[in-house]
Amino acid sequence: MDIGPYLLLASLEGAVTAAVLALTAVGLSLVFGVMRVVNVAHGEFFMLGAVLAWWVTSLVAGHAALGFVLALLVVPVMVGALAALADMTILKRIAYDPERTIVATIGILYIIQQVTLMTYGPDARPVEPPFNTRLALPWIEFVDGKPHIYWPWGLSTTTYKLGVIAAAVLVLIGVWLVMAKSRIGLIMRATQLDRDMALAFGIPVERVYALVFGLGAALAALAAVLIVPIQQAHYLMGGDPLLLSFIVVIIGGLGSLPGTVVAAILIGLSDGIISVFFSPTLAKILATLLVALVLVFRPQGLFGVRRA
Amino acid sequence: MSDTAKTVALHGGLLALLFALGFLLPAYHHGNLARIMVLASYAIGYNILFGYTGLLSLGHALFFAAGMYGMGLAVQYLGLSPGPALTAGLVAGAIVAGAVGLLALRTAGVAFMIVTLMFAQAGYLTVLYFGAFTRGDEGFVLQQAQRVLWGIDLSDPVHRYFAAFALFATCLAAVLWMVHRPFGKVLIAIRENEDRARMLGYDVFAYKLAAVILSGTISAAAGAAYGLLFGYVGATFASVQYSIFPLLWVLLGGAGTVLGPFIGTLFMFYLIDLSSGITTAYMLIAGVVLVLLTLFAPQGLAGELRKRIWRGLP
Numbered sequence A: 001m002d003i004g005p006y007l008l009l010a011s012l013e014g015a016v017t018a019a020v021l022a023l024t025a026v027g028l029s030l031v032f033g034v035m036r037v038v039n040v041a042h043g044e045f046f047m048l049g050a051v052l053a054w055w056v057t058s059l060v061a062g063h064a065a066l067g068f069v070l071a072l073l074v075v076p077v078m079v080g081a082l083a084a085l086a087d088m089t090i091l092k093r094i095a096y097d098p099e100r101t102i103v104a105t106i107g108i109l110y111i112i113q114q115v116t117l118m119t120y121g122p123d124a125r126p127v128e129p130p131f132n133t134r135l136a137l138p139w140i141e142f143v144d145g146k147p148h149i150y151w152p153w154g155l156s157t158t159t160y161k162l163g164v165i166a167a168a169v170l171v172l173i174g175v176w177l178v179m180a181k182s183r184i185g186l187i188m189r190a191t192q193l194d195r196d197m198a199l200a201f202g203i204p205v206e207r208v209y210a211l212v213f214g215l216g217a218a219l220a221a222l223a224a225v226l227i228v229p230i231q232q233a234h235y236l237m238g239g240d241p242l243l244l245s246f247i248v249v250i251i252g253g254l255g256s257l258p259g260t261v262v263a264a265i266l267i268g269l270s271d272g273i274i275s276v277f278f279s280p281t282l283a284k285i286l287a288t289l290l291v292a293l294v295l296v297f298r299p300q301g302l303f304g305v306r307r308a
Numbered sequence B: 001m002s003d004t005a006k007t008v009a010l011h012g013g014l015l016a017l018l019f020a021l022g023f024l025l026p027a028y029h030h031g032n033l034a035r036i037m038v039l040a041s042y043a044i045g046y047n048i049l050f051g052y053t054g055l056l057s058l059g060h061a062l063f064f065a066a067g068m069y070g071m072g073l074a075v076q077y078l079g080l081s082p083g084p085a086l087t088a089g090l091v092a093g094a095i096v097a098g099a100v101g102l103l104a105l106r107t108a109g110v111a112f113m114i115v116t117l118m119f120a121q122a123g124y125l126t127v128l129y130f131g132a133f134t135r136g137d138e139g140f141v142l143q144q145a146q147r148v149l150w151g152i153d154l155s156d157p158v159h160r161y162f163a164a165f166a167l168f169a170t171c172l173a174a175v176l177w178m179v180h181r182p183f184g185k186v187l188i189a190i191r192e193n194e195d196r197a198r199m200l201g202y203d204v205f206a207y208k209l210a211a212v213i214l215s216g217t218i219s220a221a222a223g224a225a226y227g228l229l230f231g232y233v234g235a236t237f238a239s240v241q242y243s244i245f246p247l248l249w250v251l252l253g254g255a256g257t258v259l260g261p262f263i264g265t266l267f268m269f270y271l272i273d274l275s276s277g278i279t280t281a282y283m284l285i286a287g288v289v290l291v292l293l294t295l296f297a298p299q300g301l302a303g304e305l306r307k308r309i310w311r312g313l314p
Helices: A003-035 A042-059 A064-094 A098-119 A159-181 A183-193 A195-200 A205-227 A239-252 A257-277 A280-297 B003-024 B027-052 B061-077 B082-104 B110-129 B157-180 B182-192 B194-199 B204-230 B240-253 B260-275 B283-296 B300-308
Strands: A134-136 A139-143 A146-150 A156-158
Touching (some): A003 A183, A042 A064, A042 A098, A042 A205, A064 A098, A064 B283, A098 B283, A156 A159, A159 A205, A239 A280, A239 B110, A257 A280, B003 B027, B003 B157, B027 B240, B027 B260, B157 B182, B240 B260, B260 B283
Antiparallel strands (some): A139 A146
16 A cells, blocks of 8 residues: 555644644634633543533433434533533633733633542543444546556544544634624624723623633533543643644734634644554654744744734 | 841741651651652742743743753763762753743743644653653652761751751752842732833843743752652653642742742641542642632732731741
């Protein structure tokens, strides 16, 4: 087998990573864009989504799809509500000071993570996918100048993985519609543009902040519910999504939603492809250094425009 | 009493007390206090940057680990004796701090926090990547024979205590001296108002770089000493947790005070020590304390002391 099928397989795996990453990172980007704070606990909201998805599906008897759909509907709301509560009780009281917010969200990170460890335990637990059919994929090879279709061994994906990609695309379109077309989106954009002016026009900025913080966390939780049938739920699983989301948000330009999505696809795909050919640790080292250097030399991100 | 006399009495008193405790404490707390003094030295290093210069770094584990691995690898693979190995750790810390400072200081505020976090993460992953030498998470143990400094066996508890005491006393005295020198006052000026300090003609970048290197070198000294005194070098000390700890200790004790780092480390160490008897999820305590501190006591314990009792507390 030549390199082509490997690349296709890697890009398919990468596309799933990219889809989930885009959702998580858009959540982080939204919070940063509107509230101008960095939420270090974002990865823990992701983890909480996965763990709660396991809990909800374990409560429901019957077909796997039943519990999964319920989790898909309920879990993001639960996590979003928790995040909004954290916003109102903690972040509001420190007046969204950027540096103190980071310290406070580091505290929230440990609280969520350790409470999960105390209640859910240290085990990784699987969630059954609602549908899961293996799809073998063909590959075209040229033998003596003539095309020849064959089915390479191991080149396959599952309907569920394709479903994850489709669901992520739908949600992202939904987020874009809300931000661009709806009244609440208009209010959020107004708050992002000029907090004081929005306040002067009677926009309840504090409630908008709580909503945005909740929405950001809910997006992370949703991404986690989608990925948990492929990856198991574990109390330490929040670290990687946090790091990758940071990378995506910084590369895409802080606070820019389209930039975030483009960067998520770029990073997700290259992560899938690079880790097929190189050591994943080395890939992570290079990605981390790259991001640090982007922040140092091009703080507006690779796709962002420098603000005046 | 004049302020100088009070300062000398307070800090000298603490050091005298710690010296005396070296003979009095039962074995368990004796060992704990040795550990606390080394970690408090790390916190003192962190405080120079965070408390006095106003730069919040989330990547100090990189400097701590640079000292620890600079010392540990030199002993393990180059067969150096502890004296030169400690120097190797310090030099490694200073070089890493200089490089990080040159790059990270081009940013400010939140970007500075993220850049330092990213560099430290890259450092942690590098330690894991070269697992053949560093043995990754598992780490490696320094044998007793490798830990004899100038004929003093540092694996002996009494020697270890006084070695830790010497390190802590040196760091404390150095910072106390620094804050009374023009250099320390310029750092505080930068913390209070960077633009005004620049307008007064100070080269702000050079001062900040010096603060990063000084802070990183002291952190590296603590890291190297930790590895040597407790005979273990592992990747845990390079992880994010060890970047968060000094922030926690300094915040709890009081940022920008000389005694704060020690008070914070002492409190946090015993808080975690006591709670780990009840639950394995001891980092929960760290999380709760962090949130409560940001909410109710951003000045920390020594900061409250300064506000209520003695305004001249250095």
